[in-house]
Structure formats: structure tokens, C-alpha cells
Amino acid sequence: MNQGGSGRVSGRVGGTEGGLLFYLSFDTDLQVGSENHTPMSVASTPSLSSRIVSELTAIVGAENVLHQRDELVVYECDGYVIEKSVPDVVVFPTSTEQVVGVVKLCERHQLPFVPRGAGTSLAGGTLAVGGGVMLCLTRMKRILEINTRDRYAIVEPGVVNLWLTRALAGTGFHYAPDPSSQSACTIGGNVATNSGGPHTLKYGVTVNHVRGVELVLPDGSVVQAGGVTEDNPGYDLAGLIVGHEGTFGVATKVTVGLTRDPEAGRTLLGVFESVDAATETVSGIIAAGIVPAALEMLDNLMIQAVEKAFHFGFPTEAGAVLIIEVDGLDAGLDREAQAIAEIVRTHGGSVSKSISWRTRKEPEYVAIWKSRKSAFGAIGRLSPTFCTQDGVVPRTKLPHILRHITRVGERHGLRIANVFHAGDGNIHPILLFDERDPDQVKRVLVASHEILEECIAVGGSVTGEHGIGVEKMEFMPQLFTPEDLATMVALRNMFNPTGRCSPDKMLPGGAGCIERKSPGHRASA
Amino acid sequence: MTWPESPLGGRLGDGRFAIATDRPETVDALRQAVVARVGEGLALYPQGGATALDYGGVPRAPGIALDTRSLNQVIDYPAADMTITVEAGITLGMLRSVLAAEKQRVQLDAPHPDRATLGGVFATNTRGPRSFGLGRPRDQVIGVSFVTSEGNLVKGGGRVVKNVAGYDFPRLLTGSMGTLGILTQLTLKVRPIPESSALVWVPFTSLDSAAPALDRLNISATRPVAVELLNRLGSRLAGEALGLPIEDWTLVAGFEDNTESVEWQVNRLMIELGRTNIVIREGTSSDPLWSALTELQAAEVGPLSFVANLRPSSVVSFVKEVDSSRWALQAHAGNGIVRGHATGTSELEGFAPDVARLRALAVRDGGNLILSRCPTEAKAELGVWGEPRADWNIAERIKKTLDPAGVLNPGRFVGTI
Ligand SMILES: Cc1cc2nc3c(=O)[nH]c(=O)nc-3n(C[C@H](O)[C@H](O)[C@H](O)COP(=O)(O)OP(=O)(O)OC[C@H]3O[C@@H](n4cnc5c(N)ncnc54)[C@H](O)[C@@H]3O)c2cc1C
Numbered sequence: 022m023n024q025g026g027s028g029r030v031s032g033r034v035g036g037t038e039g040g041l042l043f044y045l046s047f048d049t050d051l052q053v054g055s056e057n058h059t060p061m062s063v064a065s066t067p068s069l070s071s072r073i074v075s076e077l078t079a080i081v082g083a084e085n086v087l088h089q090r091d092e093l094v095v096y097e098c099d100g101y102v103i104e105k106s107v108p109d110v111v112v113f114p115t116s117t118e119q120v121v122g123v124v125k126l127c128e129r130h131q132l133p134f135v136p137r138g139a140g141t142s143l144a145g146g147t148l149a150v151g152g153g154v155m156l157c158l159t160r161m162k163r164i165l166e167i168n169t170r171d172r173y174a175i176v177e178p179g180v181v182n183l184w185l186t187r188a189l190a191g192t193g194f195h196y197a198p199d200p201s202s203q204s205a206c207t208i209g210g211n212v213a214t215n216s217g218g219p220h221t222l223k224y225g226v227t228v229n230h231v232r233g234v235e236l237v238l239p240d241g242s243v244v245q246a247g248g249v250t251e252d253n254p255g256y257d258l259a260g261l262i263v264g265h266e267g268t269f270g271v272a273t274k275v276t277v278g279l280t281r282d283p284e285a286g287r288t289l290l291g292v293f294e295s296v297d298a299a300t301e302t303v304s305g306i307i308a309a310g311i312v313p314a315a316l317e318m319l320d321n322l323m324i325q326a327v328e329k330a331f332h333f334g335f336p337t338e339a340g341a342v343l344i345i346e347v348d349g350l351d352a353g354l355d356r357e358a359q360a361i362a363e364i365v366r367t368h369g370g371s372v373s374k375s376i377s378w379r380t381r382k383e384p385e386y387v388a389i390w391k392s393r394k395s396a397f398g399a400i401g402r403l404s405p406t407f408c409t410q411d412g413v414v415p416r417t418k419l420p421h422i423l424r425h426i427t428r429v430g431e432r433h434g435l436r437i438a439n440v441f442h443a444g445d446g447n448i449h450p451i452l453l454f455d456e457r458d459p460d461q462v463k464r465v466l467v468a469s470h471e472i473l474e475e476c477i478a479v480g481g482s483v484t485g486e487h488g489i490g491v492e493k494m495e496f497m498p499q500l501f502t503p504e505d506l507a508t509m510v511a512l513r514n515m516f517n518p519t520g521r522c523s524p525d526k527m528l529p530g531g532a533g534c535i536e537r538k539s540p541g542h543r544a545s546a
Numbered sequence: 547m548t549w550p551e552s553p554l555g556g557r558l559g560d561g562r563f564a565i566a567t568d569r570p571e572t573v574d575a576l577r578q579a580v581v582a583r584v585g586e587g588l589a590l591y592p593q594g595g596a597t598a599l600d601y602g603g604v605p606r607a608p609g610i611a612l613d614t615r616s617l618n619q620v621i622d623y624p625a626a627d628m629t630i631t632v633e634a635g636i637t638l639g640m641l642r643s644v645l646a647a648e649k650q651r652v653q654l655d656a657p658h659p660d661r662a663t664l665g666g667v668f669a670t671n672t673r674g675p676r677s678f679g680l681g682r683p684r685d686q687v688i689g690v691s692f693v694t695s696e697g698n699l700v701k702g703g704g705r706v707v708k709n710v711a712g713y714d715f716p717r718l719l720t721g722s723m724g725t726l727g728i729l730t731q732l733t734l735k736v737r738p739i740p741e742s743s744a745l746v747w748v749p750f751t752s753l754d755s756a757a758p759a760l761d762r763l764n765i766s767a768t769r770p771v772a773v774e775l776l777n778r779l780g781s782r783l784a785g786e787a788l789g790l791p792i793e794d795w796t797l798v799a800g801f802e803d804n805t806e807s808v809e810w811q812v813n814r815l816m817i818e819l820g821r822t823n824i825v826i827r828e829g830t831s832s833d834p835l836w837s838a839l840t841e842l843q844a845a846e847v848g849p850l851s852f853v854a855n856l857r858p859s860s861v862v863s864f865v866k867e868v869d870s871s872r873w874a875l876q877a878h879a880g881n882g883i884v885r886g887h888a889t890g891t892s893e894l895e896g897f898a899p900d901v902a903r904l905r906a907l908a909v910r911d912g913g914n915l916i917l918s919r920c921p922t923e924a925k926a927e928l929g930v931w932g933e934p935r936a937d938w939n940i941a942e943r944i945k946k947t948l949d950p951a952g953v954l955n956p957g958r959f960v961g962t963i
Contacts, residue, residue, distance in 0.1 A: 170764055171857040171882070193765060215710045226708060228717060229685050246937050250855045250913035251682070251881055252671065252721075254931045255941045255960050260684055260717025264710050281769060308626040310649060310738030350769060350811065353804035413706040415627040445708045446627075485708035493711075500711050504698040508948065509713050515947045527712075 069109040073130060077112055077154070080122035085113040085160065096137070096155055101145035101492055108135070108149035113160040117235065117243065117273040120156060124271065125241035127154055133521045134239075136271045138179065138210030141202045143409060144490025146214065146266050150525040156271055158209050165274070169194045172279045173232060173249050178209025178272045182216075185277075194279040197224040200486070201394040209272050215264035217486035219315040219393065222444035223348075224280060226486070228263040233276035236262055236269060239522040249276055261512075266488050267523040269516040286314065286348035287358040288386060290374040291365040292339045296320050296427070296439070299341035300419040302368040303443045306345065306361060307416055313361075315346040316444030317393055320423075322403065323440040323451075330399035333392040336373060343370075343443065344393055351379075396440040397451075403438065404453035408465050412476035413485040416446040422475060426450050429471045433464040447485035448476070474499075489527045497529050506530075547587060547608040556611040558591050559599030560922040564611040567593075571616045573633075573691075573699060573730050580728070581697040583610050589953045590695060592728040594663030595637060597844070598670050601918060602723055604925055606957030614665050617730055620644055622705065628736050629688065631705055634665030634729040650736045653680035655836075657844035665729040671721030674840045675800060678880035679771025686734050687716040692727030695949045705733045718944070723959045726948045742808040744801045745772075745832045746815055747785065747825040749793035756795045757862045759819050760879055763799065764858070766818055768811040772800030773880035774839060775861065777870040779889055783845055784838045784876070790825055794870070797879075798839065800832075842876050848888035850897050851919035854908040858882040864907055869900065882913065894924055901928055909933045931960045 074088045087093060088110045097105040109132075114120045127134045133153035140147055149155050161177035164185065168174070169192050176185060182203040185196045199218040200206055206216070212234060217226045224230075233247035247259030259276075262269055293299040299318055306313065319327065320341045328335045335342060343365075347357045354377075362372045378386045392399075400407055414422045423439065426448070430437040441449040450472055454461040473483045473496060483489075483496040497506060510528055514520070549562060556567035565588060570576035583590060589609025593599070617635040625648040632641060638652075638659040645651050655674025656667045666672075668690075673682045689703035692715075702715020719726060750756040756775065763773050774797070776784060781796040790796075801811045812826055827835050845851070856864055861879045868875060874887040886904075888897045905915040914932035917925075938961040945952070945963045956963075 168857075170761070170859045172764075215714070217708055221708065225681070225685060226710075228714060229681065244937055244940055246940070248912050250857060250911070252673070252853075252855045252883065253935060254914055254916050255935055255938055256726075256944060257671075257684060257717045257721055258937055258940060260720070261714055261944075263717070264714050284767065284769075304626055307628060312628075312737060350803065350807040352810035353807040356806065357804065413708050415624055415629070415706055417624060417626045442708070446706055447708045480704075481706045482704050482709040482711050484710050485706070486710055488710055489712070497711065500704070501701070502699075505700050505702065505712070508694070508698070508700045508715075509702075511947045512713055512944070515943050 073126070073132070074110060076126055077110060077123065080126065081112050081114050081119050085115065087111040096140075096149065096157075099137070099140040099142040099145065099147040101143050101148075101490060104145055104148055104491055106149050106152065108155035109152045111155045111157055113157050115160050117237065120237045120271050120273050121241050121243060123154065123156060124237055124239060127521060128240060131519070131521065133524045135523045136209070136213070136267045138207030138213070139181065139205045141206045141210065142214065142490060143411065143487040144484070144492040146488055146490040146526065148491050150491065153521075158207065158271070161273065164188050167192070168249075169279060171249065173276055174279060175249070175274060175276050176208050177274060178207060178212070180208050182206055182208060182211060189279065193282050195282055196277055197221075197230050197280045198227045201397065203394075208275050208277065212263050212272055212275055213265060213267050214486065214488040217442065217445070217447065219317050219442060222316055222442065223312055223314045228260055230278045230280070231259055231263050231275060232278055234259050234262045234272050235274035236272050238270040239517045239519065243273075247276065266490065266527045268513050268527055270522060283314070283348035284379070285351035285354055286346055286378050287354050288344065288346045288376040288378065288389060289358060289361060289365070289372050290335075290389065291343040291345055291370045292336050292373045293341045293343070293368070293370040295340040296423050297420055298368045298370055299343050300423050300443065302343060302365055302370060303419055304417050305364045305368060307444070309360065309364060311347070311357060311361060313345055313444055314348040315344065316442075317344040318342070318439065318441055318443040319393070319396065320439040322436060322438035323396055323400070326399040326403050326438065327392045327396050329402050331388070331392045331395065333388050334374070335392070344389060393440070400438060400451055400453070404436070404455070406454055406456040408452040408454070408469060410448070410450045410452065410469050410472060411484050411487040412448050412473050412481060414446045414448065414476050414479050414481040416444070418479045418481070419443060419446060421479065422448060425475045426472055429468045433468045435461070435464055435468055437468075442485070445485065446481065491526060494527065494529045549608050557596070557599060558605045558611060559601075560604045560925070562605045564591065565608055567611040567613050569613040569616050573617065573693065576612070576617065576728065576730065577693055577697045577699060579612065580693055580695060584695055584697075584951060584953055589956050590728070591955055592665070592669075592724045594635060594666030595658065595661035597658045597662045598666060600922075601670060602958040603930055604922055604957055605955075607953070609953070612728060614728065614730070615663060621731060625650060629705060629707065629733055630736050631689070631731060631733040632664060633731055634668075635663050638662050638664060638667060645736055646739065649739050651739050652734050652736055653686055654683060655840045657841050664732055668720050668729060668732060669722060669724045673878075674843060675772035675774050675836070675878060676802075678773055678878060679769065679802070684717050684720045687720060687732055688735060689733035690716045690719050690729060691731040692719055692729050694727050695951055695953045699730070700727065703733065707735060724955045725945060725959045725963050726954065728954070740802040740804070742803065742805040742829065743832045743836075744808050744812050744826060744828040745835045746799045746801070746812060747790050747827070747835070748797040748799070748819060748821060749781075749791050749823070750795040750797065751793055753795055753862060753866060756797055759797055760862065762818055763880070766815065768799070768801065768814050768818070770799040770811075770880070771802050772798065772839075773878070774798040775865070775875075775877040775879040777865065777873070777875040779870065779874035780842065780876045783847070783874055784835070784842045788834055788838060800836070839876070843885055845874060845887045846919065847874060848890055848897075849894045849921055850888040850901070850917060852886045852901065852904065852915050853918050854884040854886070854904060854915040855913040856882040856884065856908055856911045857913070860911045864904070864911070867904060867907060872897070873900070885918070894921055898924070898928060905933060934961065
């Protein structure tokens with residue numbers, strides 16, 4: 022993974038079958054910029070014929086092609102660092118026509134290719150399995166149109182999620198999906214993974230906010246799915262394309278829906294002695310018929326890390342805190358906030374802060390969400406390496422799954438921190454370990470499995486937002502029947518008949534026939 | 547195989563009759579029926595409450611009706627998780643009463659809720675006034691199961707509100723008109739029934755005076771869940787029986803939230819619109835108007851009905867082009883959806899030119915215009931699904947992938963589907 026910006030990524034552990042691990046250690050804010058990397062000293066061994074490189078150069082221009090080994094190493098993996106494979110060449114197309122040109126060239130030469138946004142995937146979605154061409158969309162980064170009257174924006178795929186938020190500031194509208202990685206991740210990546218975020222509880226995930234996608238298929242044809250208007254006759258292709266994890270083609274334009282800003286909000290910090298009390302409170306709030314805009318939980322380990330990093334004023338002795346937010350029209354919010362405070366107290370908690378806000382820019386509001394959204398970065402203070410998991414359970418099963426996580430941690434002698442989208446039942450246990458100790462690595466793998474398997478057992482899923490990628494393919498047969506999977510494979514083959522687009526992702530068995538052209542740079546054993 | 551001449555086997559819509567109607571009581575029985583009937587060389591026409599049998603193209607091949615109404619069980623209703631899993635043959639009305647017992651609801655509006663099945667609502671992507679604030683059917687569904695024409699039971703999504711494992715069959719199947727699979731089960735998000743509800747009926751004597759109000763609503767300090775625009779004929783159909791004042795145009799804004807918020811919004815709207823001559827229907831007295839607005843969508847007051855999808859900002863210029871003396875109009879104005887119903891007994895020929903002209907306008911705006919009702923004999927010529935779209939060729943390929951034999955609702959949907 023690239024070592025750019027202020028994000029430092031580490032993790033060179035291999036021999037881990039099943040590939041469940043993701044471990045990162047960020048110093049501060051996530052800043053994954055794919056262009057400002059520190060080159061590593063690796064011998065230059067361009068493995069793709071120079072003819073192909075010059076053909077690519079003719080399409081996108083010399084400044085938009087990387088083919089030297091030392092430049093390519095940066096792209097050997099994304100936020101999921103356990104598996105590595107260096108692409109043979111990385112191109113940065115700047116237009117749909119260039120993407121078409123590159124894809125057609127890949128077709129002519131039967132080369133595998135993989136789209137990549139900012140590379141913040143936590144599931145290895147951008148891994149260049151079998152080498153080939155990586156299409157990095159970060160230079161297609163224009164916001165093409167913002168139309169608040171008709172409540173849409175059209176953007177190129179490389180537009181960073183937060184840029185759109187910024188561009189919309191002051192208009193009274195916003196783009197609702199707000200992944201914690203929003204300062205780095207791209208809309209194209211969000212569309213490919215159907216990203217969520219803290220505010221998806223009330224406002225929905227990416228698919229609920231995408232109206233149209235321009236997609237370049239692996240044969241070079243361009244599909245305009247959906248559009249600026251709703252309910253165009255035909256199948257909901259835009260809906261189908263969201264969450265394709267790069268296996269259908271390359272998204273080159275996205276039309277997103279815009280949402281009115283809330284008039285006001287109340288953000289409460291609930292403090293609890295135990296994780297149990299906090300998760301019971303989550304169930305209590307939902308059961309009371311309140312739909313918060315966000316409902317996030319941090320446990321004690323996480324509180325300590327975040328407090329050390331950001332000094333927000335989280336009580337470091339607490340067993341858990343909940344960030345509970347309601348928004349909408351000011352008129353009824355006080356009563357709603359009071360009702361929530363009452364539920365917090367009923368479960369033995371207390372409300373240590375209550376922020377009443379009119380815009381999402383008020384300093385205390387910004388501070389609490391910065392703490393939450395940078396939590397992954399803060400964890401670096403507790404442990405050099407860690408593995409972030411992503412699972413979902415029905416909301417009422419939160420107390421159960423959190424107890425399970427504690428037991429798993431105890432059983433394997435691992436520290437596990439929790440920071441997650443509690444209102445959606447979307448857990449993110451973070452398993453702390455030392456990558457130099459192979460036994461710990463093994464235990465982290467086993468523990469991750471045990472947690473995800475319990476998610477399935479209680480009727481949940483192994484991923485709420487990070488995707489299957491290469492990381493979780495082995496779980497697919499546990500979630501889906503052979504008939505379900507065969508139907509998915511058939512659809513994938515329709516869009517991507519040779520499987521050369523993002524080979525060996527998402528669906529087990531893959532296309533199968535991709536020959537690994539170069540061994541790539543696998544995680545060192 | 548020839549078309550039966552007698553209605554004894556059941557109706558397929560468009561004056562076509564089924565060879566027989568199968569009413570499987572279990573999903574397994576449904577699968578067996580599918581395999582057996584396809585083996586006999588028959589096409590399959592899934593049906594729910596038969597509220598929309600004439601919707602879409604004309605059935606192309608003789609076959610059987612598959613009545614899904616016996617598959618109507620509630621599979622799992624963990625109210626505290628705010629999800630429900632039900633079989634697709636349950637009616638919307640029945641589903642609502644199950645949820646009401648827990649003070650919850652699904653965010654779906656559809657005409658004839660006591661007959662319309664959930665499978666039908668989702669297959670036809672039926673939406674209503676509240677889709678402006680509460681989302682469309684595609685925003686409510688988190689999991690589906692369906693039986694393919696090969697007899698396989700396939701599922702996508704799941705029972706939890708967030709889940710990105712696998713391709714998005716819930717979205718693909720929503721609005722697929724029963725041409726990819728027979729929906730057998732759906733998992734939906736549910737929400738608490740809001741504390742309070744109000745509809746504000748604002749009559750206007752001209753479209754020019756209503757237009758600024760629509761622009762204003764887009765940035766209003768209020769947050770309406772419904773923004774409807776009706777012409778005089780539409781207003782009459784929806785409001786006359788309820789004693790509402792009828793003018794040339796009516797703007798209807800709907801609010802749902804806690805009591806304080808709804809009260810504040812209604813007052814605020816009056817200030818923003820600078821109007822006092824409005825009618826407010828609040829609490830339970832809003833219910834009849836909510837259903838009247840929803841039933842209006844299915845009005846049968848003449849030979850033809852259309853649905854145009856536009857940019858919301860184009861709604862006014864579009865309806866200006868429609869002859870309001872002959873078409874009853876209802877726009878979900880906030881979403882850019884305009885529904886028109888030809889009125890009177892006059893001949894179809896009188897309306898056909900309007901269709902072509904209005905469709906061209908909609909297409910120029912990036913949208914389209916479909917015919918939700920149309921005499922069978924005119925369907926091919928008028929094109930019920932509107933101007934062909936370039937992405938229909940992908941739709942056709944998806945159809946071939948999921949229904950290789952092409953036996954599910956043949957002729958019903960876009961292109962050659
Ligand atoms: C600290 C941290 C916090 C995170 N928090 C969240 C969170 O709250 N919610 C959440 O959902 N995720 C979260 N993620 C995961 C990740 O940020 C998201 O999956 C994000 O959407 C990926 O965007 P990206 O631009 O980095 O895409 P990449 O990582 O570059 O790519 C992701 C996938 O999308 C495909 N892809 C990218 N661009 C295109 C395109 N134009 N066309 C076709 N396919 C494409 C790739 O092939 C790959 O499969 C987090 C990650 C980190 C590191």
C-alpha cells in the first residue's frame with residue numbers, strides 16, 4: 022500500500038491462509054493519496070511488454086502511466102495488506118474515452134485489469150490478482166454538475182467523498198453516505214462497495230443515493246444506467262451495479278441524489294459502566310420507536326485510544342460510550358433527546374454531554390465526530406498492528422455478539438477494541454496484535470473467524486460495508502446456497518464474460534481461467 | 547400451443563386467458579409447478595392481487611397463471627430490530643395490520659392495499675405520494691427470495707439492515723415486472739408509525755401562481771414527506787368526495803413526524819406560501835386524503851393513463867403542455883413523476899397524439915413516458931414502455947441470463963423482454 026500522506030500502513034505477515042486479516046496502523050487522520058508515495062527500492066523489472074506500455078501511453082499519455090517496478094510496488098495492495106500482488110502497469114485515465122481505450126486494449130491482449138479509487142478498501146478489492154493493468158480513477162476527479170433544485174450531482178469516479186460534501190456546503194443539501202474514510206475514499210469506490218457510514222442508520226447506504234452510473238464494460242462498451250430522473254423504464258441497473266466491487270466494469274460517472282440538511286440536531290454522549298449496558302440501551306432506543314440519525318458505540322479500549330489522541334473529554338474509565346444523534350426539525354428534538362436520556366438512565370448510564378446544534382460545523386459537534394471517525398487512526402497508539410473486522414447482526418443481538426467477542430478475546434488471549442455503527446448492528450471489532458509473533462497472527466485469524474461465524478449464526482452477515490473482496494470469499498458459501506451463487510456468477514459472466522475484470526474477487530471459484538502472469542509481490546512469508 | 551378462448555383457466559390481462567391457474571401453497575410446490583409447467587412448454591404469469599394485470603406489454607405466449615396469494619405467511623417479525631420477513635403473497639393491507647400491532651409500518655403506498663400483494667407492489671415498483679420523503683420501494687427492501695424459471699430458489703441480500711455480501715438482487719428484482727423470477731419472500735425495513743400526520747391542501751387559480759410555491763417547497767424550512775400537484779380534474783377525483791375546495795390547481799404537502807414538528811411545519815408552510823385559504827387535514831382525518839391521493843394513481847376514468855418521469859424542475863413546464871380539460875393530472879412533484887389519466891368516453895385517437903408529444907418532452911428532459919393503462923390493441927403502436935433506452939440491451943441480456951427460456955411474463959416488459 023502506498024505510504025503517502027500522513028497515513029502509515031504496516032503489516033507484512035504472510036502464510037495466512039483464508040486471508041482474513043487486515044491490519045493497519047495510522048498515525049493520525051487517514052490520508053491515502055495514491056500519488057504522493059515514497060518509492061521503495063525495488064529493482065525495476067517491467068514485466069509487460071514494452072509494446073503494450075507504449076500503446077497504453079498513447080492512450081492516456083506518458084504522465085498517466087506507471088510501469089517501473091519501484092513505482093508499482095505502491096499499488097501491491099490496499100487497506101487490506103495481507104495479500105499482495107503488484108500490477109504490471111498502473112494507468113490514470115482522465116476521461117471515459119481513455120478508460121474505453123485501456124479496457125479495449127486489455128481485451129485485445131487478454132490482460133486482466135482492476136479498477137481502483139483511493140485504495141482504502143479493507144477487503145482487498147483492488148488487489149491486482151494475476152497482475153495486469155490497474156486503472157486508477159483518481160485523476161477523473163471533476164464534479165460535473167450540482168443541481169440542488171433537482172437534487173442531484175454528477176461526479177467523476179475519482180471525486181473524494183468529502184470534496185462533494187465541501188462543494189455542497191452552504192447549499193442546504195448534502196450527499197448522505199459518510200463513510201469514516203470519507204476524507205480519502207472516492208465516490209467510485211463507494212459505489213463499488215455500497216459504502217455505509219455512521220449516518221446510514223436514518224439516511225440509508227450508498228445504493229439509496231445513487232441514481233445513475235456510467236459503466237465501461239470489459240468489452241469496452243459504455244452503459245448509461247439510470248440517470249438524473251427517477252424510475253426510468255427497465256431494470257434498476259444502477260441499483261444492481263452498486264456493490265459490484267469492480268467485477269462488472271469501470272464506473273466513469275456517477276449521478277448521486279442530494280438530501281436536505283437537517284434544520285437542527287441533538288448529539289448526546291451516553292456513558293456506561295459496561296458494554297452490556299450500552300448495547301441494551303441501543304436496543305432500548307430502537308424499541309422505543311426512535312430512529313436516531315446515528316448511534317455509534319466505543320468500548321473502553323477505544324475510548325482510551327481516542328481520548329489520548331484527541332482529548333475530546335471522553336470518560337476514560339467508562340466501560341462504553343454511545344454517541345447518539347437525532348436530527349430533523351428543531352421543534353420536536355428536545356423531547357426526543359429527553360426520551361433518549363431517560364432510556365440511557367434506565368439502563369444505568371448517564372448523559373455526559375448534550376450538544377444542541379444547528380449546523381454540522383459547530384466546534385463541539387465537529388470534535389465529537391472527528392474523534393469517532395478517526396478512531397481507527399487512534400488505535401495505533403494501543404498496538405502497532407491490528408485487524409479490523411466488519412460483521413452485522415440483527416440490532417437486538419448486539420449484547421449477545423459483544424459478549425461473544427469478549428469471550429473470543431479471552432479465549433485467544435487477544436485484546437479487542439470495539440467502535441461501530443451500533444444502530445445498524447454493524448460491528449467492527451478491532452483485534453490488536455503484534456505482527457512479529459506468528460502465533461498471535463494465527464490466533465487473530467481464528468478469532469476473526471469465530472466472530473464472523475457467530476454473526477452468520479444469529480442471522481447476520483460477514484460484511485456490512487467493507488465488502489467481500491478477496492478477504493471474505495470463503496464465507497460466501499456459508500451465506501448463500503449454490504443456486505444463489507450460481508446466479509451471481511451468471512450475472513457476473515454476463516457483464517464480464519472472461520473474468521478479466523477484477524479476477525478472483527467476491528465470488529468463490531472465480532473465473533478460474535486467469536493465468537497468473539507474474540507471481541507479483543506476495544506477502545512475505 | 548394456442549390461446550384458450552374461455553376465461554375458465556383464469557385471466558392474464560389484456561383479454562388473454564390462462565390455460566390454468568396454479569395456486570401453490572408452499573415455495574416447494576411453486577418450484578414444482580414451475581418445473582412441470584415449463585416442461586409442458588408453457589409460459590408462466592405470476593400474479594398477486596390482480597390489481598395490475600393489464601400493466602405492461604401484451605402477454606406473448608400461452609401459459610398459466612401462478613397465483614402467489616397462498617404464500618402469505620409472516621416468516622419473522624423481530625419488531626425491535628425494525629425488520630420484517632414475509633412471503634410475497636401477503637397483501638399490503640394485511641402486512642400493515644401485522645405491523646400496526648407493534649406501532650410500526652412499511653413505508654409503501656399502493657392503490658388497493660387490501661388486494662395488492664407485496665410481491666406485486668415490488669414487481670411493479672409501485673410508489674405513492676410519500677416516496678418523496680420516505681423513499682421508493684427500492685429503499686425499503688433488504689432481502690429477497692425468488693424462484694427462477696428453472697425452478698431454483700435464489701436469494702439475495704439478507705435480514706439485516708446493512709449487508710454488502712453478493713450482488714444486489716433486492717434492487718434488481720424490484721420493478722422487474724416478474725420477468726426475472728417469481729418473488730416468494732421479502733425482508734423489509736420497517737419504521738415506527740409517526741406520532742402525527744397532516745396534509746395541507748392549497749388551491750391555486752393558476753399554474754403560474756402554483757409554480758413559485760413548488761420552487762419554494764424545495765428549499766422550505768419544512769420537510770414535507772409528500773409534495774403533490776393536481777390539476778382541476780385530479781383535484782376533483784381526489785378531493786371532491788372529501789369536501790375539499792376545487793380550483794384549477796392544487797398543491798398538497800404532507801407532513802409526518804412528532805406532534806410538535808408537524809404542528810410547526812403546518813404553520814410555517816402557511817407563512818412561507820403567504821396563504822391562509824388552505825385546508826388542513828390532521829391526524830386520523832388525514833387518512834382518507836392520503837388514501838385518496840394513492841388511489842388516484844390507479845384512476846380509470848378514460849381509455850389511457852401515462853406516467854412521465856422528469857426532473858422535478860420541469861414538472862410545471864410539462865403539465866403546461868397537457869390539456870387539463872381532458873387529462874386528470876397528479877404529479878409527485880418533488881420527485882418529477884407526473885401521472886395523467888385521459889378522461890371521458892372519447893376515442894383513443896383523440897389522446898394518442900398527446901402521448902407522442904408529451905413523451906418527446908419527457909425524453910428531452912432525460913426522462914421518459916410510459917403508459918400505465920392502454921387498450922390492448924393500441925399497446926404495440928403507442929409503446930407502453932416509452933422511448934427505447936440504450937440500457938435495454940443490457941436488460942435483455944440480464945433477462946437471458948436469469949430466464950434463459952424466456953418463459954416468465956413474456957411480452958410484458960421493455961424491449962424484447
Ligand atoms: C480508516 C477506514 C475507515 C473506513 N470506514 C468505512 C465506513 O465507515 N464505511 C464504509 O463503507 N467503508 C469504510 N471503509 C472502507 C473503504 O473506505 C470503502 O470501502 C470505500 O468505499 C473505498 O473507496 P476507495 O475509493 O478507497 O476504493 P478502493 O479501495 O480503491 O476500491 C474499492 C473497490 O471498489 C472498486 N472500484 C473503485 N473505483 C471503481 C470504479 N471507478 N469503478 C469500478 N470499481 C471501482 C475496486 O476495484 C475495489 O473493488 C473504511 C476504510 C478505512 C481505511
